[in-house]
Amino acid sequence: MKEQLAKIRTEALAALESVKDAAALDELRVKYLGKKGELTAVLKQMGKLTAEERPAMGALANEVRAAVEAAVDAASEKLAEAALSLKLKAETVDVTIPGKTPQLGHKHPMYMALDEIKDIFVGMGFTVLDGPEIELASYNFDKLNAEEGHPSRDWSDTFYFDEGSRVMLRSQTSPMQVRAMETMELPIRIIAPGRVYRKDEVDATHSPMFHQVEGMVIDKNVTMADLKGTLNLLAEELFGKGTVTRFRPHHFPFTEPSCEMDVQCHKCGGAGCPTCKGEGWIELLGAGMIHPRVLEMSGIDPNEWSGWAFGMGLERTAMRRFKIADLRLIFENDVRFLEQF
Ligand code: PHE
Numbered sequence: 001m002k003e004q005l006a007k008i009r010t011e012a013l014a015a016l017e018s019v020k021d022a023a024a025l026d027e028l029r030v031k032y033l034g035k036k037g038e039l040t041a042v043l044k045q046m047g048k049l050t051a052e053e054r055p056a057m058g059a060l061a062n063e064v065r066a067a068v069e070a071a072v073d074a075a076s077e078k079l080a081e082a083a084l085s086l087k088l089k090a091e092t093v094d095v096t097i098p099g100k101t102p103q104l105g106h107k108h109p110m111y112m113a114l115d116e117i118k119d120i121f122v123g124m125g126f127t128v129l130d131g132p133e134i135e136l137a138s139y140n141f142d143k144l145n146a147e148e149g150h151p152s153r154d155w156s157d158t159f160y161f162d163e164g165s166r167v168m169l170r171s172q173t174s175p176m177q178v179r180a181m182e183t184m185e186l187p188i189r190i191i192a193p194g195r196v197y198r199k200d201e202v203d204a205t206h207s208p209m210f211h212q213v214e215g216m217v218i219d220k221n222v223t224m225a226d227l228k229g230t231l232n233l234l235a236e237e238l239f240g241k242g243t244v245t246r247f248r249p250h251h252f253p254f255t256e257p258s259c260e261m262d263v264q265c266h267k268c269g270g271a272g273c274p275t276c277k278g279e280g281w282i283e284l285l286g287a288g289m290i291h292p293r294v295l296e297m298s299g300i301d302p303n304e305w306s307g308w309a310f311g312m313g314l315e316r317t318a319m320r321r322f323k324i325a326d327l328r329l330i331f332e333n334d335v336r337f338l339e340q341f
Contacts, residue, residue, distance in 0.1 A: 001049070001057060004042050008032060009064045016071040022079055029072050039065055106338040110211065110330055113238070113318040114193055117213055120237045121191045124230070126215070129192040131176045137166050139175035143297050144254040159197050169197035173214035174254060177290070177309055180216060181298035186305060187219035193314065204326045211314035216290070218300065218307030224257070224289055227308040231287065235263055238321055244270070246281055255288025255309060266323060275325065282320055285312035 012032045019025045032038055043061055046054060118128055141153055159169040176192035192214040200206040235243045244264040252258045262283050265276035272278040287310035292302035315330050322341055329337050
């Protein structure tokens with residue numbers, strides 16, 4: 001029995017010394033220490049021993065068990081360490097590999113221009129308003145003095161939602177004049193940027209959806225001189241000191257008198273070139289003194305109050321501001337284009 005125990009110890013320790021993986025280790029553990037293992041089998045023979053022999057043999061058996069158990073633990077620790085170092089090796093990060101730069105978006109030049117416009121007007125005490133793109137024809141036309149039969153009300157120009165031509169995609173930001181007059185305390189100074197919609201084919205200067213910025217002032221003793229002064233300041237702030245502007249008479253149903261403001265072409269300085277189509281000037285906005293009838297319809301006494309308004313094309317302004325030649329570039333959102341600003 002002594003020899004049997006010694007043999008188990010030698011064999012077990014040798015086998016555990018060279019064990020290769022967790023499964024093999026478990027097999028060895030069961031083989032030597034398990035309920036049906038070799039050590040148990042030997043201990044079962046203890047009954048055959050004499051009472052004198054038993055304690056010494058018991059002690060030896062315990063010693064062997066302890067040795068084998070210690071060897072199992074050591075082997076298990078060794079395997080775990082090996083697995084860890086293998087894992088660490090596999091997961092090594094090479095910090096010298098060049099990183100991948102994430103593709104970030106870029107602020108759109110038109111919104112950069114809008115931010116500048118907002119800053120200029122907020123600095124003069126204006127409030128920035130937001131309004132509905134789905135608008136009532138009464139706000140887009142009637143309350144702006146555009147009578148039934150006015151050409152801009154035509155189905156061929158305007159996106160209506162209903163047969164009765166009552167609900168539409170706004171064709172201008174001017175309904176925001178009315179919304180401001182109806183809801184705000186006088187005096188009023190507002191700008192209202194946003195999308196507008198017209199049935200236009202896409203080309204280098206047209207799009208069925210584009211952006212406008214509406215501006216309006218209503219106060220006492222407001223005159224055309226205030227309008228011109230403010231818009232000249234806007235042009236100089238946006239396009240640089242000394243920017244030359246020109247006011248031409250025009251017609252809008254909701255202003256009287258009405259005008260359009262041009263800025264001198266940045267490309268040719270007024271001589272005429274392809275950018276300004278040979279004109280020397282680029283049209284930027286429509287404006288005028290608010291028609292007394294429009295004030296009256298919104299409950300404002302035209303004998304006490306007067307005001308002016310303007311509506312400028314935002315795409316056009318951004319094109320002039322950043323010297324962009326084709327309107328379509330504004331809508332395509334090609335990152336290579338956007339990144340230039
Ligand atoms: N709403 C006009 C347009 O779209 C522009 C405008 C606004 C003109 C305000 C005068 C006053 O053409």
